Amino acid sequence: xxxxxxxxxxxxxxxxxxxxxxxxxxxxxxxxxxxxxxxxxxxxxxxxxxxxxxxxxxxxxxxxxxxxxxxxxxxxxxxxxxxxxxxxxxxxxxxxxxxxxxxxxxxxxxxxxxxxxxxxxxxxxxxxxxxxxxxxxxxxxxxxxxxxxxxxxxxxxxxxxxxxxxxxxxxxxxxxxxxxxxxxxxxxxxxxxxxxxxxxxxxxxxxxxxxxxxxxxxxxxxxxxxxxxxxxxxxxxxxxxxxxxxxxxxxxxxxxxxxxxxxxxxxxxxxxxxxxxxxxxxxxxxxxxxxxxxxxxxxxxxxxxxxxxxxxxxxxxxxxxxxxxxxxxxxxxxxxxxxxxxxxxxxxxxxxxxxxxxxxxxxxxxxxxxxxxxxxxxxxxxxxxxxxxxxxxxxxxxxxxxxxxxxxxxxxxxxxxxxxxxxxxxxxxxxxxxxxxxxxxxxxxxxxxxxxxxxxxxxxxxxxxxxxxxxxxxxxxxxxxxxxxxxxxxxxxxxxxxxxxxxxxxxxxxxxxxxxxxxxxxxxxxxxxxxxxxxxxxxxxxxxxxxxxxxxxxxxxxxxxxxxxxxxxxxxxxxxxxxxxxxxxxxxxxxxxxxxxxxxxxxxxxxxxxxxxxxxxxxxxxxxxxxxxxxxxxxxxxxxxxxxxxxxxxxxxxxxxxxxxxxxxxxxxxxxxxxxxxxxxxxxxxxxxxxxxxxxxxxxxxxxxxxxxxxxxxxxxxxxxxxxxxxxxxxxxx
Ligand code: BGC
Numbered sequence: 133x134x135x136x137x138x139x140x141x142x143x144x145x146x147x148x149x150x151x152x153x154x155x156x157x158x159x160x161x162x163x164x165x166x167x168x169x170x171x172x173x174x175x176x177x178x179x180x181x182x183x184x185x186x187x188x189x190x191x192x193x194x195x196x197x198x199x200x201x202x203x204x205x206x207x208x209x210x211x212x213x214x215x216x217x218x219x220x221x222x223x224x225x226x227x228x229x230x231x232x233x234x235x236x237x238x239x240x241x242x243x244x245x246x247x248x249x250x251x252x253x254x255x256x257x258x259x260x261x262x263x264x265x266x267x268x269x270x271x272x273x274x275x276x277x278x279x280x281x282x283x284x285x286x287x288x289x290x291x292x293x294x295x296x297x298x299x300x301x302x303x304x305x306x307x308x309x310x311x312x313x314x315x316x317x318x319x320x321x322x323x324x325x326x327x328x329x330x331x332x333x334x335x336x337x338x339x340x341x342x343x344x345x346x347x348x349x350x351x352x353x354x355x356x357x358x359x360x361x362x363x364x365x366x367x368x369x370x371x372x373x374x375x376x377x378x379x380x381x382x383x384x385x386x387x388x389x390x391x392x393x394x395x396x397x398x399x400x401x402x403x404x405x406x407x408x409x410x411x412x413x414x415x416x417x418x419x420x421x422x423x424x425x426x427x428x429x430x431x432x433x434x435x436x437x438x439x440x441x442x443x444x445x446x447x448x449x450x451x452x453x454x455x456x457x458x459x460x461x462x463x464x465x466x467x468x469x470x471x472x473x474x475x476x477x478x479x480x481x482x483x484x485x486x487x488x489x490x491x492x493x494x495x496x497x498x499x500x501x502x503x504x505x506x507x508x509x510x511x512x513x514x515x516x517x518x519x520x521x522x523x524x525x526x527x528x529x530x531x532x533x534x535x536x537x538x539x540x541x542x543x544x545x546x547x548x549x550x551x552x553x554x555x556x557x558x559x560x561x562x563x564x565x566x567x568x569x570x571x572x573x574x575x576x577x578x579x580x581x582x583x584x585x586x587x588x589x590x591x592x593x594x595x596x597x598x599x600x601x602x603x604x605x606x607x608x609x610x611x612x613x614x615x616x617x618x619x620x621x622x623x624x625x626x627x628x629x630x631x632x633x634x635x636x637x638x639x640x641x642x643x644x645x646x647x648x649x650x651x652x653x654x655x656x657x658x659x660x661x662x663x664x665x666x667x668x669x670x671x672x673x674x675x676x677x678x679x680x681x682x683x684x685x686x687x688x689x690x691x692x693x694x695x696x697x698x699x700x701x702x703x704x705x706x707x708x709x710x711x712x713x714x715x716x717x718x719x720x721x722x723x724x725x726x727x728x729x730x731x732x733x734x735x736x737x738x739x740x741x742x743x744x745x746x747x748x749x750x751x752x753x754x755x756x757x758x759x760x761x762x763x764x765x766x767x768x769x770x771x772x773x774x775x776x777x778x779x780x781x782x783x784x785x786x787x788x789x790x791x792x793x794x795x796x797x798x799x800x801x802x803x804x805x806x807x808x809x810x811x812x813x814x815x816x817x818x819x820x821x822x823x824x825x826x827x828x829x830x831x832x833x834x835x836x837x838x839x840x841x842x843x844x845x846x847x848x849x850x851x852x853x854x855x856x857x858x859x860x861x862x863x864x865x866x
Contacts, residue, residue, distance in 0.1 A: 141472040148471070149462045153455060155207060159183065161451075162440045164458045167214065167396065167431045170194050175434065180205055182437050185461060186429060188214040188265075191223060195260030196476050203475070210470035212461070214316070214396075217264040218282060219674065220248070220495065221255040221486075222540035225553050228255060228491040228675075231502040232537040233268060234653060235671035237284040238693035238744070239501035240785045240807055242297035248498055249301020251491045253313045258485040260477040262468050263314040265363060267298045269349045270319055272653075272697055274706055276329030278620035281538050281652035281672060283324065285696025286709040286741060287804050289828070292349035299357040306358070307467045310474055314464055317353050318363035319398060320374065320381075322346040329621050329706075332366035340797075342369070344832040351389055360393045360464055364401060364427065373409045375401040375422055382426035394428035394460035402433040415439050423449050428457035487557055492676065499673045499680035504693030505745040507667040511644045513687025513747060514604065516572045521602040522565065523643075525581040525595050525634060528650035529608035530562035534584075537652060537672025538617040545618070557675050561608055561648065564678035568686065577602070582630035584612035590630055592637050599641040606685065607635055609660075610651030617652070625656045625703045632659060639663050648681055654699040658738055669695070669739075687747060692783035692809070694744035694852065698737035705733050710741035710853040711800035742787050742804075742852035748778030748814060752786075755849050755859040762865045764840070768824040772849050772859070776812035783811050788822050789853065791846040792831060793862075799831050802853055822849070829865065842866055 137143050138152035153161070163183030168175035170187040178184055179201050187198060190213045202211045219236065221227040230236060230248050239245070256264055268282040269291055284291040295317065304312035322342055326333040337346065353359045364381060365374040374380055375397050385391040405411055405418040412418045419439035422430065430436040443449040468474060485491075505512070514522075528534040532554065533542040541553040559567075562578050569576040577598055583589035599605050609631045615622060626632070636659070639645050647664040649657065652672055660667055668684060668691065670677060683689035698708040716728035729735035754773040762768055776782060788806040792799045805824045812818060829845065830838040842865050850858035 145466045148466055149459050158444050159441055161454050161458045162437055164461050165429050166437050167429050169432050186212045199475050210465055210475050212263055212465055213261040214263040215261050216539050217252050217256050218266050218539040220252050224259055226487045228487050228495045229536050230495050230498045231674040232281045232672040234281050234283055235502040235673055236498050237294055237696040238504050240694055241501055241809055244498055244501055245294050246297040246301035247494050249298045251494050253302045254311045255486050256313050257311055258482045265316045267295045269295050269317050270324035273324050274329035275625055275654055276622050278331055278617050281616055288345050288349050289804050292352035295349055295353050296357045299353050299359050314360035316361040316363050317350055317359045319365035320362045321350055322369050323365035323367055326367050331621055335367045335369050337369050340832050354389045354391045362395050364397050366398050368409055373405055376425050378425045396429040397427050397431050400432045402430055402436050428460050495674055496676040499676045500689050502673055502693055503684050503691045504669040504695055505691040506669050506739055508745055509665045511665040514685055519574050519603050521575045523598050523602035523605045524562055524576055524578045526608035527580055527584050528610050530560045532558050533613050534650050535673055535677045543613055543617055559678035561678040561681050564682040568682050582634040584628050587630050592634050596637050596641050599638050599643050604644045605638045606646045608648045608650050610649055654697055656700050656702045658701050661738055690747045690780055690782045694742050694785045695739055698741050699739040701733050701738050708737040711803055713798050714801055740852055740854045746782045748776055748780040748782040750784040751775040751777045752850050752859055755861050757861055757863050760863040762863055765826050771819050771821045774820050775817040776814055779814050781813045783809055785809050786820055789848040793844040795831055795841055796833055840865055
């Protein structure tokens with residue numbers, strides 16, 4: 133008997149896919165489109181009966197067990213397993229945990245983010261899993277949204293740049309080696325724009341705004357990183373849920389962008405069409421809509437299977453439509469080598485790779501580069517010589533979950549709150565500082581003092597007493613797992629009242645107050661900005677965050693992060709993203725000095741996009757455009773002189789923004805279009821060359837076309853999106 137073509141490892145993938153498809157029954161084909169949850173026994177039971185194509189959230193020995201069962205089915209098609217490895221393979225104990233996506237975005241370092249992808253891919257693959265539901269390309273627009281921590285911040289262009297690198301890290305060179313996994317760009321699209329920051333709620337976005345703001349990062353990763361999959365958002369846009377939107381799922385990615393990858397729904401999106409969005413009355417009709425719209429794989433809607441089979445048998449769905457979806461999925465099973473050699477994993481393999489030294493080094497480097505210094509009255513860095521007694525306070529100084537953040541153990545998706553998980557490798561800020569103190573003869577005393585949630589927890593008196601005999605107080609404040617993530621949107625963005633009381637009492641004690649902000653996202657921390665002597669923003673800094681923060685406190689590390697998201701003075705100031713529009717009427721009021729602002733709040737956000745200090749100083753001068761008259765298709769080339777005028781070596785993130793001066797539609801006051809991380813030794817000066825491509829000057833006109841309109845543009849280059857940090861010049865498109 134000859135080996136069927138689809139089992140011949142050397143045959144071309146397209147031939148193997150066609151051969152396999154020609155042998156499949158309609159039931160087997162639909163089974164490939166079904167993804168069920170491995171944690172449910174009733175879902176695991178369906179494997180043989182429905183010829184399931186994929187499971188999500190397989191842990192421990194499950195991948196091998198399920199794979200073995202799949203191998204024994206009629207055609208032996210391997211399963212593909214997906215998991216939310218969002219900032220490392222965090223649902224695997226002892227795996228490497230990186231800072232949250234928001235935290236690492238503050239590094240503005242595509243190479244580092246690619247490395248995070250490579251490390252994560254190796255660890256995921258070593259566990260027999262092939263696909264991560266990452267990265268998140270949502271644009272963070274409303275900070276009340278619980279999922280802000282999962283994003284790369286508020287700028288669509290930067291999101292595209294960083295996401296492309298992360299995907300390249302996950303997928304390697306087209307899955308050429310056995311360490312690559314499929315990436316999934318999500319949530320497609322406009323999910324971050326849901327009204328009031330209410331997760332999965334209707335998004336208010338026009339088609340033009342979709343094209344201008346929310347689709348470009350996805351287009352970038354489809355065309356430049358060949359992302360293997362997209363996940364449809366939960367929300368509806370202008371009355372049409374994403375999973376039922378054929379324009380969004382089919383026309384844009386497949387017809388316009390020529391995407392090869394497949395589209396997966398989010399968790400039970402098809403069921404939601406009936407139960408919540410109520411655009412159809414039963415699962416069969418929802419299934420019809422979902423298939424017609426272009427979904428290829430259906431996550432966790434078990435009733436989809438029977439509905440889809442009968443729709444094909446009744447002739448309402450054409451079998452060729454199913455074939456197209458199945459082909460898209462099978463192609464990746466072949467690419468990953470699952471039919472040939474890579475189906476099973478061994479315990480030894482896993483042990484060698486999970487949390488190995490090189491991986492943890494990468495995570496530590498990521499924690500370091502995520503740290504952003506937002507204020508410094510010269511108290512930082514602390515000196516070993518003059519510091520004898522440190523008082524450490526605050527709920528997040530010794531909280532493993534606050535460091536690991538969302539999509540790790542303890543977060544609402546994992547459930548497990550067992551403190552042993554990730555315990556071995558995690559260094560809390562307290563532990564790291566204590567270790568440092570022991571080496572340098574510095575006493576470190578920790579009193580929690582206050583809680584993120586529990587307003588009755590109060591050790592303030594104790595803390596104030598201890599502060600009196602300390603040289604300096606370090607306060608680690610922020611939010612906790614119950615205040616972030618899916619199902620945890622917040623109306624108020626303040627710190628808990630007891631945390632604030634603790635900070636005020638410490639300030640009154642007269643000791644220098646250093647605040648370390650460990651939180652999932654920006655909160656309204658005006659008091660800290662005004663009163664703390666120094667402020668380090670770390671978001672969820674990852675398992676090695678404690679070490680990196682200690683290094684920054686004592687100057688072994690010179691902080692280099694820059695915010696990728698703005699901080700508001702209060703939730704009432706939202707939205708505060710930097711790329712806003714002009715035309716707010718407050719401008720003419722004499723009371724406001726001609727500023728566009730609320731009468732009761734300053735104009736600027738509390739901290740702006742791009743902001744971040746260093747222990748050294750950088751000076752910008754001589755902004756020069758080399759080709760100030762730009763013809764169609766030409767790249768704008770310019771340079772700036774950057775000098776490290778301080779006494780320490782450091783890294784500066786140079787940012788370039790454009791403003792289209794007169795355009796046929798309104799455009800944002802600033803759009804980030806280039807950046808560069810630059811290392812300069814103390815006293816060193818360099819000319820920094822930058823470029824902006826012609827297409828990056830485009831707007832979306834009222835005919836829904838991307839066009840670069842002739843006319844003048846302003847170019848701004850500097851240290852942040854704040855006008856006072858930027859040098860300005862002009863160029864012209866002719
Ligand atoms: C989330 C997705 C996630 C999926 C699977 C959903 O609730 O919205 O981002 O990938 O669950 O865990």
